[in-house]
Amino acid sequence: MGDRILDCITAPSDLGLLTNEELGILATEVREQIVRDTSRTGGHVASSLGAVEIILAVHSLIKSPHDRFVFDVGHQAYAHKLLTGRMSRFHTLRTFQGLSGFTNPFESEHDVHASGHASDSLSIALGLAKARAIRGGDEKIVALIGDAGLSGGMAFEAINTIGQMQLPIVMILNDNEMSISRNVGALVKHLGALRSSEAYREARDATQERFEQAGRMPRALVGFGRSMKDSLKQFVLPQETMLYEQLGILCTPPIDGHDIAQLKDILATALEADGPVLIHAVTRKGAGYAPAEADPVRFHGAPAFDVATGKDAKPSSGVPSYTSVFGNALVAEGEADDRVVAITAAMRGGTGVEGFFRAFPDRAIDVGIAEENAVGMAAGLSKGGMKPVVAIYSTFLQRAIDQLIIDNALIETNVVFAIDRAGLVGADGATHHGVFDLVYTRMVPNMRVLAPSNEAELVNALHTALQLGGPVAVRYPRGNAQGVELPKQPACLPLGRSVERRAGDQVVFLAFGDMVKVAMDAAELMAQQGIEARVVDMRWAKPLDEDAIARAADAELVVTLEDGAIAGGVGEGVVHALTRTGKVPPVMVLGIEDAFVTHGAPAQLFESLGLDAPQVASRVQDRLQQLRDQG
Ligand SMILES: Cc1ncc(C[n+]2csc(CCOP(=O)(O)OP(=O)(O)O)c2C)c(N)n1
Ligand SMILES: CC(=O)[C@@H](O)[C@H](O)COP(=O)(O)O
């Protein structure tokens, strides 16, 4: 480890003192550090490895934090973290109380925003540029965005305004032809045409040659601002010019995103331009670590792995994930009914719909990072006689709440929202926890919401949702299911009916989804203290089982348990239902308090929130005692 350049970096501006050769050595050291530490913590290995040279080149030319470097998604920002004073804590990445897996301004002054959700970087950069114009500042603004991030609606909208406003911003397109899976969409074809077109190849070679001849002095060669545009234009055929050129953004030909010297040359010029510039950098996802280059999909978001082989460090538990159970159940539903159509927004693997894509390619759609489009399109499919299932993470459906409300719920489309990653997801943290879907689905008229408590319930919930008609959400968590047997044939669950899982009269738990297990374990612990608790698996977050709620009103204490935000959550819905019975017993509403939840292993997070079974049991016992003491 001795004598590394990386260990001598005290601030990102130190990079400006390094030669290109030294920066190349630093790139290797950064990669080794990323692989070593993420092999223990897991993380977004492939994306971060692919962006190392770009990040080094940018930091060697800008003065962060005065100059602003904005990351799209932020999953590729590990090199940035290592170079901005977070080396010594990098081994804590994504762990409880450790570094975040994304950029976060509360973690470092070099991080502009809380990244994690794709396609927002250009809007943030544009806002910074406008603020600079109003204030009269001189800071440089650079945004790094992937080819999939660039295809998201928010990025398209930003480009529209960036082209109009003409404020100086440097956008670096990190084009590796990959989203998490292979990138999709017409923009991909456009970028591919640019990369492969003879004109661009010639342009790239010519640019490189000329840089080399000029001892890499592009300023002298291509000039600044508009003259750079003219200069670059001579290399491209009009019909091959980049789409964004036509929208008023100066675009470079594709350049090698792993060539630090070339990157610096182009960047130095772009940073001086008087309008928006897009640098098209071509990279390899996973670059520099053979297992990640060979399988960038697996190494997009990898669990801990063995560095030598790239294989998972921990063997699988053998219990299927909720996601895979859902994926198989969806294929079975697709076999039984040819109106079932699956939609994903760039999350084929994550949402478990790969099998459906293989079985029914004509009824499977990946819209890319375009959640609004996915949910809007589902409405159209439903109106056209189909039964669309939008398989989507809870956190990403937040992008499409309007389409859920207006395009679907208002006209009662037959759309199923299969909401994966509901509840606390773990290492991805605040930007990715699925803690709002119980609020934003329940608040909408015509919506029905199922919260299965195990995988058998999930299979039945999906079947029920498809049979029921109208917009129905089925929410389930990340990770392993409970290990229960699956039904041979899926059954329809009675609408708005709960199931009692445990008898008891003193305390009644009204629990939702994954929290039923916590309630069962807590009830068991309380029984050891002589307290008898009923556990009701509520099954439906909407409509609520009003009869079960009315029966609970006879208990000394009612406890609602959800793994979502309690502000506006389903526990509050239960309280409302209780007020309608005319008899309101003491109620504890347990769930996520009004604060963002950090990252860490789910068990640690539940413990830190007082939502693990032992703490739930003791909180409930304390409250019961308090009530009894009050008489
Ligand atoms: C709104 C939103 N939808 C989906 C995702 C999940 N997601 C994270 S990274 C990613 C792919 C990003 O691809 P790209 O921008 O090309 O970057 P790369 O990983 O290829 O470097 C996706 C789909 C997300 N973070 N945000
Ligand atoms: C950065 C991002 O948004 C995704 O890569 C996300 O981290 C995937 O999460 P899962 O690991 O739960 O699929």
Ligand SMILES: [Mg+2]
């Ligand atoms: Mg990409």
